Amino acid sequence: MRIFSKNEMYNIDQETMEKIGLNNGMLMENAGQAVAREIESRIKKNDKIIVIAGKGNNGGDGVVIARILKERGFSIELWMSHKGGSVAEDAQRALKIYENCGHSYKIYEENEEAFQISLKKSTVIVDALLGIGTKGKVRGPYRNIIEEMNEINKIIYAVDIPSGLNADKGEVDVAIKAHTTFVIQGAKQGAFLFPSANFYGGIKTVDIGIPSSVIEQNSYVKRRWSKNEVLSSLPHRDISSHKGTYGRALMIAGSENMPGAAVLSSKAASRSGVGLLTIGIIENIKSIIGSHLPEAMYNLHQSHQGMLSEVKDYSSLQLDAIGIGPGIGRNKETEKIVEEILKQQVTLVLDADALFHVKPHLQKVKERRFPTILTPHPGEMASLLDLSIKEVESDRFEKSREFAQTYGIYLVLKGPFTIVTTPSGEQFVNSSGNPALAKGGSGDVLTGMILGSVLQYENVQKALSNAVFIHGAIADQLVASTHSPLDVLATDIIEGISPLLHELYREKEYSTGY
Ligand SMILES: NC(=O)C1=CN([C@@H]2O[C@H](COP(=O)(O)OP(=O)(O)OC[C@H]3O[C@@H](n4cnc5c(N)ncnc54)[C@H](O)[C@@H]3O)[C@@H](O)[C@H]2O)[C@@H](O)CC1
């Protein structure tokens, strides 16, 4: 599923009209036809359907839907929100065609009570009030209509966007609570931001025939990353491979107060395919880690205030990637280590306290020639950008892209619908996971999984998106089988890596070559 911003969508529509020659009326007809087909497959002949259309082009789509479904023999009442004169040109034309077919409609502004009676009698409502043109707080009759529609508690199918929502942002004033939203050509960004995502219900894309060349030239790549993408990109292990083939990684994590962060991130890394793992920790917690992960090697640091202190020469380890951050703590010494790590000519994964330390050194990040991956949660992202969490969350796509492009990094902005952004600005939205992951340690596990994953793939984005997907899918499976959203521990996620990978590889019909 493609995802668009409002401006991208308007540019795509504009170019389709100007360069391709499909006019707005044609696109509206295609949109209405396509959504009507989807609705038809979900309704019964005895349903009483109300289509409520606004005065913009979204309303025009609604008028086409009403006509098509009427012609197919369904019981349809079309309501326009406003009187004729103020309705957009193409929507007026759609209304003229509707009338030419012998159909009539009613106007909300002239008959509010009758609308409420009709609403009560209806079984299905089609919401074509407002689309991507919505700006600011919902005004005029729309506010009442939206509230009345929500109160009546019927099945609502929304066209393009649940009316009232902003296409690009997560914040909500008043909006339709849809059962399903039929998104035109692709979802709009707000479908993956909160709280607006809660209003969409199911999402189904309808194709209105916009040429793919126009889409490519007028939008960034923004897509959902789902199981199909994971299956088609899982790496193959060649029969002639050996442990060196799968990378030498160093995970620098933990401190006296947080030894668990080192256990979780290192264990997750080795379960995710690392060939040879070295753990960078302070000497006094080695015995704790060792009892959990006998397979690992160690790079022991001096301790200062219970945290890592010495800057090491890593050249003898012949590393391919370094992960740093979970539980390392924050003081001058740990900052120096992060600074030193930035000079290493290997792939880097920075998380947690390393994200705190990297902020004054972002210029050095920009100068790096090897992939740098930052994995902030919204709070860490907000402090990297000097913004509030709310400002980040409401605009996750734009904020991540700007940051990733400015510093030439891969960014994994965590949260529901984690977004992976590449240095060139392509974005991939994860489709797995649930609130069971909102727990201490689950980020440390993801960091380890990412470190393990980047060594298995030639393409960094695929490695990141797949690690994020698998992390979420494990939580989904646990909640669907033996756990609840309350009791999933970070260690359960690690234990779930093997069963899930096993299942995915079986599904991919993975063959070892034997
Ligand atoms: N070529 C195109 O642009 C196409 C557009 N299509 C449909 O058209 C929609 C976009 O159409 P429009 O740009 O006309 O926008 P909308 O249909 O979303 O509505 C804009 C109308 O709402 C009013 N409005 C905006 N914000 C408001 C607020 N806060 N409170 C009250 N009224 C408000 C505006 O004054 C304008 O009259 C899409 O979502 C899609 O459904 C499709 O028909 C396909 C082609």
Ligand SMILES: [K+]
């Ligand atoms: K709508």
